């Protein structure tokens with residue numbers, strides 16, 4: 001068995017695999033398949049100051065190598081999360097990353113402040129949701145706004161702060177540097193790519209929101225490129241995600257510079273995907289006589 005453990009921002013993970021925010025709820029459905037303690041961590045569904053019902057349906061559409069979603073940050077609100085979901089998650093012997101969002105920097109800071117008073121291990125600030133009118137990608141596509149919202153949240157919490165970045169930008173490295181400068185302890189990327197499908201019979205967009213975020217295997221090369229660029233631009237750790245389906249995908253993202261890897265859409269087609277990915281990573285390391293997964297981080301040798 002290779003050593004799969006990693007340390008991010010002072011937090012020990014038994015392995016680098018974390019189901020991504022929004023695909024795993026609060027873990028309850030997946031616990032029927034395996035013990036959540038097998039996971040490196042869990043990123044919870046994005047939580048806002050108040051309950052949100054999200055966007056009108058249809059808000060999911062299949063694509064040839066993935067899916068579009070326009071969920072719109074449906075969630076029960078921070079008070080419900082802290083009272084009803086977090087206590088259960090904190091018993092699971094895995095690292096809990098509370099994903100947070102808000103329409104304003106003040107709302108994000110208020111949510112972070114409430115979580116600061118809990119035992120949650122880390123916060124992941126979502127400045128990249130493409131499906132909301134206020135906040136979300138509006139924060140994550142401007143260095144100034146990304147810096148402002150990060151600074152507001154930084155003031156509100158001493159917990160390790162990850163900022164989740166949007167790929168829908170001209171230069172992801174500029175945004176990463178802006179949030180690093182305002183106190184982010186790590187960045188995670190990539191969130192979904194903005195996309196659209198049209199029903200050619202009705203001439204209506206398939207999604208009621210017209211546009212949505214593209215995830216799945218089709219975006220993996222974009223994720224590898226952006227993780228590589230970002231890891232070379234900032235000093236803080238990078239958590240990679242975007243179309244990871246196999247252990248070899250996770251190894252590839254780590255060679256690009258990721259210190260840990262989130263698994264998104266893959267859990268919809270196979271709930272066991274994170275567990276299989278952990279096992280496949282171990283096989284790759286064993287077969288290649290690599291004793292620790294930490295040895296491969298950022299080891300790509302560009303031409």
Ligand code: SIN
Pocket residue numbers: 022046069070071072073074126128129130131132191192213
């Ligand atoms: C959503 O709830 O719309 C998805 C979240 C995200 O893409 O950040």
